[in-house]
Amino acid sequence: ISKGDAKAVVDWLHGRGLEFYLESNTGLFASENFRERARETMKIYAMNRGKTAEEVAHQEVEDVLHGLVFDGELYRDDLNKISFVLDSYQDHLDSKYAFPQLVANTWGGRGETALFGDLGVKDIDKAHAIEVLLEHLGAKKEDTIAFGDAKIDIPMLEYCAVGVAMGNGGAEILAMADMVTDDVEHDGLYNAFEKLGLLSIQ
Known part of the structure; x- marks a missing residue:
């Protein structure tokens, strides 16, 4: 994200009273x-990822976002993404309109739950990351398997x-997937690995 775009986003978020991290x-x-x-929002996020209310009762934001720096410079030229706590879904929609040169998404720990909005660089997604990794490793696309539960994962599953x-997962990813496994909390990864023949008993 350019320093100019970063400054514009930071100023826009401050103007709306939205809290964020870079x-x-x-x-x-x-x-x-x-x-x-973000304290209560991060507790909801953790519970959406399988934690209990008791487990998150004393959780702080830094327990989830390790190494979070406060009082740092916010106008930066080294940003990859900006995430912000949504006061409403309209905040996400407005961010798409305000910054069409960036890609806008939401996330929340389970499927399509929208707790946070984020803004990042266009044309850089998980599918692109896999393509770069395969090239680096000299591996073949036909040997790849992707797992996901949200709309942002769809390009990766398609690739x-x-x-x-x-x-x-959300309705869109469930509809387009080659295979649907169980919830992540109900051994979904293990069951899929087994069905795909990725597990072998030694």
């Missing part, structure tokens, strides 16, 4: 009140030879 190769940099605003949707 993702760069050198760290995670949080807005002034991110800890307080790989086999696309597996987790049972807890």
Whole structure:
């Protein structure tokens, strides 16, 4: 993300009163009140990923986002993505309109749950990352299997030879997948590995 775009997004988020953190190769940099605003949202996120209410009762934001830096420089030229706590889904829709040069998504820990919005670089997605990795490893596309549970994972499932949707996934990914396995909390990965012949008993 260019420094100009980063500054524009940070100013836009501040103007709307939305708390956020910046993702760069050198760290995670949080807005002034991110800890307080994101605390309960991060608990919901953790529960969506299988934790119990008791397990997250004393959870802090830093327990999920390790190494989060407060009081850091927010106008940066080394950003890959900017994530922000959604006050409403409209915040996400408005971010798409305000920054058409960036790609806007949502995430929340399970399927299509929208707890956070994010803005990132266009044409850089999980499918592209797999393509780069395969080239680096000298591996073949026909040997790839992708697992996902959200709309953002669809390009990855489309790219790989086999696309597996987790049972807890959203409607769109369930409809397009080559295979649907159980929820991640109900041994979905193990069951899919078994069905695909990836497990062998030694």
